[in-house]
Amino acid sequence: MKRIALFHLETLMWIHRLGTFAAAAHRLNTTQPAISARVREIEEQLGVSLFQREGRRMVLSARGRRLVQASEPLYRGLEHVLLEASDFAGATASVRIGSGEIAAASCLPAFIQAVERDRPGIAMEIDLDLTARLLQQLLAGTRDIVFLAGPVASPGMKTAPIGSVELVWAAGAQVAAAGGFDQPLPVWSLPDHSPLHAVSHETLEAHGIAPRALHTCNNVRAMIEIVVNGQGAALLPETMIRDRLAAGTLREVLPRPLQRVHFEAAIRTREKDPVILDLFARAGQLAIDPAA
Missing domain, CATH: 3.40.190.10 (Periplasmic binding protein-like II)
Structure with a gap:
């Protein structure tokens, strides 16, 4: 019987999944030369070439793909049995x-x-x-x-x-004390690929509010600081501003939308x-x- 270890098969499976020796080395917490050495060991034991060069990449040959496809369920099954036996306590x-x-x-x-x-x-x-x-x-x-x-x-x-x-329309304490949306305010929102952006538009329209400007920012924590400092209002996740609401540095300036994230x-x-x-x-x- 050929002396192929489990780590040899694991190496082949990760090369197949991730596409490069370098990516497999990173995933397996080792070096690219170590991955190359494992591949050479398998090929020497089996007496066949498992990879072929395509441009700058090494890809599995037809024999290599068949070996991975046949070995993967066996490897995963054994791994699962061993982990279940220890209630996953030894999983690394x-x-x-x-x-x-x-x-x-x-x-x-x-x-x-x-x-x-x-x-x-x-x-x-x-x-x-x-x-x-x-x-x-x-x-x-x-x-x-x-x-x-x-x-x-x-x-x-x-x-x-x-x-x-839950989502909350919030503004800084001074803006809220001055009437909130009773005055024209700039509104901050995540970009239009975010669900918050759509809900912001819908609720402003439902309340007949035309913001002085609609700004976007792709960082919620930055938006929170902007609004706390009195630069308008924003629709924000309640879990991220709960402490600010409790401390009074942010205040709600519109009813909470029914929509949630x-x-x-x-x-x-x-x-x-x-x-x-x-x-x-x-x-x-x-x-x-x-x-x-």
Whole structure:
């Protein structure tokens, strides 16, 4: 029998999934020369070439693809059995998590706390980005799980709802004391790809309000500081300004819209890694802290 170790098969699977030796090395927390050495070992043991050069890239040959396709369910099955036997307590992995800014403030802290408590061997790599880019990264395999404003739909993704957040029209204390929207105010909003942008337009129209100007900013925390400093009003997630409302540095200047921002966790439909599947199941049990 050929002496092929499990880490050899894991290496092939990640090269196949991510497309390059360098990406596989990063995912497996090793070096590109180490990945190349593993590939040479497999090819020497099997006596066949598993990769072929296409331009500057090395891609799996037909034999290589068949080996990966046949080995992956066996590898994942064994990995799952071993992890289940230990109740996932010994799980080790580097998980790449993507999140939108509002989701990061609203639901990511509870998720991180649960993972650190129950899966201490898992290292989390967290990046914040816009929803559209998070979806592209997830489908491209450069993110393992993402948290974003929904609903989102794609045949390549599986999602789990994790709750919703109330929206609040708020202005700084001085602006509110001066009458809020009784005077022409500039309004701040996330760009038009955000659900907050559409709700901002709808509620302003419903109240017959024409803002002095409609500014956009792609950072919610920056918008909060702008509004606190008296530069207009904004529709903001209640969970991100709850403390400011309680302290009185922000005040509500319109009734709260009926619309809420809904959040989802998402992974690839074809995801087979038992650690990622376990984290996704845990994400689906999250409950965003409701408005007080």
